[in-house]
Amino acid sequence: MNDLNKINPMYQFSLKAFSVVFQRAVKKAKPEEEVRQRVLNLTDSITFSVFQYTTRGLFECDKLMFVTQLVFQVLRMNNEINPAELDFLLRCPIQPGVTSPVDYLSNQAWGGIKSLCCMEAFRNLDQDVESTPNRWKRMVESECPERERLPMEWKSKTSLQKLCIMRVLRPDRMSNAIRNFVEEKLGSKYTMGRSLDFASSFEESDSATPMFFILSPGVDPLKDVEEHGKKLGFTLDNKNLHNVSLGQGQEIVAEQALEVAAKNGHWVILQNIHLVARWLKTLEKLVEQHAEQSHENFRVFFSAEPSATPETHIIPHGILENSIKVTNEPPTGMNANLHKALDNFSQVSLEACTQENEFKSIWFALCYFHAVVAGRSKFGPQGWNRPYPFNIGDLTISVNVLQNYLEANRKVPYEDLRYLFGEIMYGGHITDDWDRRLCCSYLEEFIKPEMMEGKVFLAPKFPLPGNMQYEGYHKYIDDNLPGESPYLYGLHPNAEIGFLTQTSEKLFSTVLEMQPRDEAVGEEGGMTREEKVCAVMEEITGRLPDQFNMSELFAKAQERSPYEVVALQECERMNFLIREIRSSLRELSLGLKGELTMTSDMESLQNALFLDAVPDGWTKLAYPSTLSLALWFSDLLTRISQLEAWSVSFCLPPVVWLSGFFNPQSFLTAIMQDIARRNKLPLDSMRLQCEVTKRNLEHFSSPPREGAYIHGLFMEGAQWDTQKGIIVPAGMKELTSPMPVMYIKAVPASKQDTKDVYRCPVYKTHQRGPTYVWTFDLKSKEKPSTWTIAGVALILQV
Template sequence: MMRALRPDRMVYAMRWFIEQKLGSKYVHARSVEYEKSHEETSSVVAVFFILSPGVDPTRDVERVGKKVGFSSDRKNFHNVSLGQGQEIVAERAMETGSKLGHWVILQNIHLVTKWLPTLDKRMEAAQSKPHPDFRLFISAEPAADPAFHAIPQGVLESSIKITNERPAGMQANIHKALDNFSQDTLEMCSKEAEFKAILFSLCYFHAVVAERRKFGPQGWNRKYPFNVGDLTISVNVLFNYLENNNTVPWEDLRYLFGEIMYGGHITDDRDRRLCRTYLQEYMCPDLLEGDLYYCPGFQAPPNTDYPGYHKYIDAMLPPESPILYGLHPNAEYNFLTTQAATLFNTIFELQPREGGGEAGETISKEDKVKGVLDEIYDKLGESFQVHEMMAKTEDRSPFTIVAFQECERMNILTNEMKRSLKELSLGLKGELTITSDMEILQESLYVDKVPEAWANKAYPSNLGLAAWFVDQQLRQKELEVWTGDFILPATIWLGGLFNPQSFLTAIEQTTARRNEWPLDKMCLQFDVTKRIREEFSSAPREGAYLSMLYMEGARWDIMLGSIVESKPKELYPLLPVIHARAILVDKADLRSVYECPAYKTKLRGPTFVWYFNLKSKQKPAKWILAGVGILLGV
């Protein structure tokens, strides 16, 4: 009942159920201090750190090492970050450490998979007759898939495995960030007030970028390994710049933090823009004047001592909410719903593959697969006769070329579907030997999952097989209407195209040919109309009408003609039809405009399509932090 009525509360309900039935220790994870784990180490037992995003165990090892007399300054602590050419350095460090009783830490061994068998042998040799003080520490990220596991069994069996999850929630993350410093750190700069204020702002920024990943693609388009090292190095840079400048060099600091320290991890342009925007909001003169609010209800703290900052966080930080990150509260609903769906999909995949029917009947896996197979095969449409269509029409406008390309892509997909379904049908009848590809297809049909062979030739989609096939049929019908007379439809379902970028480019090409404008001096202007798809009967004289577009993180207000806040629980409001037309770049009006990224699916990231310039009565930073985007399909 809870899953049906409130899927966003499902995770909380399950946590409560587990706590009631099994005990609180199964839901409240507490990290063990490394000092306690270190007591179990010895010269013949290595420590293997399984890395989690945002967690860096190196500092814990260095801290414990200093207490017992091991550090880089004393030249008895060797820290080797594995990468190209570092294997020899690591081998020498292990050999030296084993003989002289040094500490050795080898970071990121997953980056040198070819060297790992050698590491296994070197570890065995180093631990055969080591110095009693010798300690070996290893770190690696877990493989994304079991097929990519590369760590030798010997390395794992001879090590103590330790992993620490990053702290959950904004409050825990800010405290954790601040824990990397001390009262001495706060007092080390001659510009103490400025240094303290910016250091706290860096801690808040670090907590935001680290914890924002929990909101999935709306948080960050891609996953990034932000860690404590980024924060501590940024503070060192801050100290040096404040000491060497009479005034605070805001622009320089924002560039160093946003483009190098943290930005060095970022590979997506939209994410880079988000990182820059956070720094523009948190690193500005208002911070020193006491007028800065990190989020509604949480003002930058006054000048105080180290314990005072921790107390201020506990007393003043609002309860955990997407608002702390600049996101709309709907982001949490979306995140929790997705989390619950993933949980139940995992449970479903673990279930036995034979199901009982009603009235004592049993539906076997094979019978169910046959039913799905026959239904899809019977409904698949005929292939487009592209060569015949090209012979019948003399029109070779950019729009017509796009239509031909879409037909060819649809043919590739439907032909693959027909071929693989026919093979599986013959295999189930015993007329062909069942191959591994057939088994994969059979399993996909059974669990309502789009087969990988089809997905590779299709368009990005998050749908299950049944919904995906309905969507594919709609796309084919749209193409049939368009290619019937090759007259541009009244509105274009942009998300129904394999390559929507090619259609948007065709708008520019058509206008460029008509007006003899240079293509590289043009851009698209997007005007949001006040009408829906059904109210249009013909295409515009210039450009095209785009329909079936959705917003995430905000909505469009027809009366105001602007982006506004989303309504509660309205996750993907439908946009009115948008008129896209090409204009010269120097005539584009960019005042009061938000460059809204458009994506093919909710996964965002690699599915980026185009920037839609939408009118906004609020500054663009608000919508950037809120992760506002246009989705071509939900």
């Protein structure tokens, strides 16, 4: 996947502007001996001014991408960076098939160390870690490893080399490590958060320079416009401030407001311009026209939501280029979100209901619930399978419904209220069944009769407060709410590690795509881009096996049992993928030799191979995967090996690698079909039953009489206790834990064991959502809602 294309076009414009201006400035240093001093001067003057201009209107996470690319450009021009080390930092290749010899490092981290050892500067790193594990363990398990000194002689390594080591040992801390690196090389001014007030930004605007507010959830920047307008005498009452919310035919009103304002020196606020796509070209022309001949006090303020993808971007570049882009960060953390939820009410609101105690208790629980569902999205798919636009309107309407129900009922209708909040008010946004279950689970824990007895805890060590005055609730939050952690959302601390790791991966993959394409990579910068692509092509074509002979396989499979049908389908799909890989690489090889004209598809393939990403053309015929190309190809060969072994005699393997299927649902369905046929039972009355064994893969030599043994699943959000046979909380820093071999069989629905179980969803990848496979019932002593809120799921590929 091309991460650079994921950047919103509003941000892409800033990126392009930055790159162009920076490169032009550097090229002004014509004599070679002046380059070094020129770059140093740029660092202190032009670079920072360009950086400030081009990053205005960016969120802090996107700003970090730009400043990271900036520091690498400066160091490259100053010959202070090793291309091979930078390439490793951005790619972090993992050597597959290795086992970590130390318990505090995952196999993936050890694979990264083994890859790092291929460079001369890191020779014997693996031996040092293995021979002195305790010295490295302190740094790996530190809360702030980026501030720790590396053991032994490794502490004398350069800053970039230390980043490479940190990249493989603690990828979740790389955002912090990069900030420290930027501060060291360029100064703290590049990493300090912007806290410019609206008045300062307004001073830079004029009648020809509008202000463009990029909206973010939970933030209303136009309040700043109205408050500053009051100070300068521009208000709705004075009729010199025109506020137009676009949509539903308001374009004519907006045009009239612009004409009057340009003539008389008024202010015009045009909200949500992204809702009137067809009118935007007209708006661009009007703004350009009024900029030439208008009153000096004339000001225009736009607001729009950023588009989800580059394809849906509609804001004309003319508007973006000529505007001052401003973004206000949304509130972050439970404390800020909870205070913001309470800010929508007052003492009068709390006294509006006759059942005061009940109303205040449920009201505060609703505010906490709103802060949870809004803040949980930062944890990615483990938070919500899909993103949802929860907003303050959902909360205020829910509180109105609460008041009406309490006034109409002497006894609190807890179940009715939970249904209205979870299925209608908030549930109206939710499109995924598992997310709906999560939403309702929160409400079952927060809103129940026990809340009136002081027995409800909204988070660990944070009980529901009693009857207070309005300001008392704000003080209660400040005095009693624990520090920010996933526990406040019912999640395990590992969820934050996973979120931070994904953030750093996105940072580096985006910066990698911004690197110059003509620069050599590899050890000592010895390989050009084209040479690296050719090496990858040669590696893949040399190891890719031939296609399956489907004629022979169909002749072997005479019975066409459910399992044989699955095997044949998987072999056919694998043939399509193998054929596409081989033919696309052959075309690209001819194109690079000049024997074929390079097409856009061939260029995309070349770019993907260089970036160690799975090409889009292969992804369309393959299975969902989040692996890099090297690991993906290794995984592909393992899948082919399983099919080759299975297709020899079509006998079911002793233990089936469920993760190795294109369509794992088809194999699970085949289990039900096979048992239904054997026992002459209707298929629609059958259900799968899952039993987790206490044995590992090597202990099985034959398949079961009915059903199948499966392996290759990992648990995220918790772990399986093999001895107790139940789900238990995950170990610290163990983001996913492997499951033992599982026995899957089919039983009539009436005989299915549903007591003390957690209905655990199974997904193909940690992206969850559309990769859903099945639901396995796993034994648990905890309430199912505990694991639902913790986002516990089984993952087929990690």
